[in-house]
């Protein structure tokens with residue numbers, strides 16, 4: 306083990322140094338992959354030097370998500386404390402299903418869950434779990450809602466025409482999960498949003514009324530705290546009112562921006578969260594822990610147990626259910642995703658988490674000011690969002706993002722809203738400062754100016 310740890314250190318040092326010098330790894334086109342790298346597996350063992358070299362090549366050729374030029378996704382950067390926690394979790398290799406096997410790590414997970422419930426104002430007997438990502442957190446919420454609506458579904462299967470509601474801007478995991486839970490994609494009602502990307506509550510209410518009149522069984526509403534493209538926040542109090550009126554489960558999908566719960570300045574964006582039946586957020590997005598670190602909490606501990614516990618005499622042999630986390634999780638064997646967040650949280654305190662969140666909004670503000678003050682840019686996103694959506698000189702966003710990627714200049718993606726396509730800059734890497742944000746725009750400008758394909762911008766005007 307020590308020898309491999311030394312190798313790990315060696316490769317990690319190489320990578321960190323290389324990331325400084327080349328924040329973007331030269332992309333390898335998929336058709337060249339097997340020629341460029343020795344990926345094939347053979348019958349004979351690799352010689353030691355060859356083995357090391359192969360691993361180094363592989364690591365150094367992999368896209369770099371921790372650098373100052375990665376703006377492509379809703380995660381980025383590298384928090385060293387959280388990385389330390391995750392490395393230790395790998396070394397320990399516990400499975401989080403029982404106290405017997407995970408010991409104090411169970412306490413770590415429970416402490417985070419209780420703290421989160423406390424911060425959002427959930428009652429004492431609330432509970433939650435770590436799921437393998439935001440999509441799976443949504444899946445768990447939808448399952449609990451389904452079983453809470455009709456507990457016989459667990460044994461008999463779905464026999465009613467159930468319907469569920471989410472905004473047109475919400476994450477694709479909602480329809481996908483609708484299929485998984487036996488409700489079906491076509492029973493998902495995508496409710497129209499207003500010009501800021503928030504679900505229109507009147508449209509929600511009229512759709513529910515219409516469905517009831519047609520013999521459907523509405524059971525679940527998903528609100529989004531930070532939509533995937535615009536970073537918009539649905540109005541929780543308005544949606545909550547409707548859910549109470551029709552007795553529907555309200556889930557808040559905060560995978561992207563739910564971490565605003567830690568910020569006194571921005572938690573107004575999730576006002577009313579305590580009224581929701583369940584809430585999830587990804588610490589691997591705004592808080593910057595390594596993937597994956599997704600938390601789901603619910604006010605209804607009973608439903609968490611009812612939907613997910615299963616007796617297994619070969620597994621649950623000691624300690625109470627409260628310490629055997631397998632009774633409330635979707636998996637059997639389960640990674641320790643809690644330790645990375647706990648190590649980060651312990652080291653910076655809740656105040657430190659607040660700073661992480663606030664800094665991202667500050668960076669977004671800088672980006673928006675730059676765009677607003679420069680006539681070559683058009684802004685499509687709004688204040689109070691860490692997704693900054695824009696176009697430059699009418700160049701189609703897809704063309705620009707792809708060219709930047711292929712030329713190893715920048716990693717940034719594009720999105721659409723209301724039939725407009727635009728570049729989506731995500732200011733989620735807390736390591737960045739004003740300097741990196743301004744450098745991002747300069748890099749685009751320089752690239753466009755020097756690439757002949759972009760000369761004569763009128764080509765792109767419609």
Ligand SMILES: *Cc1c(COP(=O)(O)O)cnc(C)c1O
Pocket residue numbers: 379437438439440441475476478529531532533558559560561587597599
């Ligand atoms: C990222 C995201 C998800 C999915 O989370 P994963 O961890 O990628 O599965 C769900 N909902 C929203 C709003 C997201 O932004």
